[in-house]
Amino acid sequence: MLYSSIQEQVFQYHKETDKAMSPSDRPLANPGIVLREEFDDWAILFDPDTGKAFGINPVSVFIWKRLDGQRTVDDIHKELQENCNNVPEAAEDHIREFIQELVEKGYAGYEVQQV
Numbered sequence: 001m002l003y004s005s006i007q008e009q010v011f012q013y014h015k016e017t018d019k020a021m022s023p024s025d026r027p028l029a030n031p032g033i034v035l036r037e038e039f040d041d042w043a044i045l046f047d048p049d050t051g052k053a054f055g056i057n058p059v060s061v062f063i064w065k066r067l068d069g070q071r072t073v074d075d076i077h078k079e080l081q082e083n084c085n086n087v088p089e090a091a092e093d094h095i096r097e098f099i100q101e102l103v104e105k106g107y108a109g110y111e112v113q114q115v
Contacts, residue, residue, distance in 0.1 A: 027099045028069035033107050
């Protein structure tokens with residue numbers, strides 16, 4: 001699938017469930033997915049193409065909003081530590097797992113450079 005970003009660049013999303021995320025990967029939210037924030041800071045990610053929805057908690061919303069193709073997981077983890085109290089040591093692993101789940105669902109991916 002091809003998607004257009006706000007900057008008029010073309011990105012191709014790929015799912016690589018058999019490959020571990022590398023430290024240099026910069027996850028990118030699928031621009032076709034709709035974030036609907038609820039009154040209690042929880043949210044729903046909705047895919048209008050499939051009709052499927054995925055509920056996420058406030059920390060996941062924080063992470064989702066940073067999937068811009070510019071930040072690494074380490075960058076997101078540092079921002080989480082700067083903005084939240086009592087971030088557990090295992091948070092970076094949880095961030096990776098959450099992003100991997102989004103990739104598997106087609107809600108996020110990685111920029112593929114056009115050759």
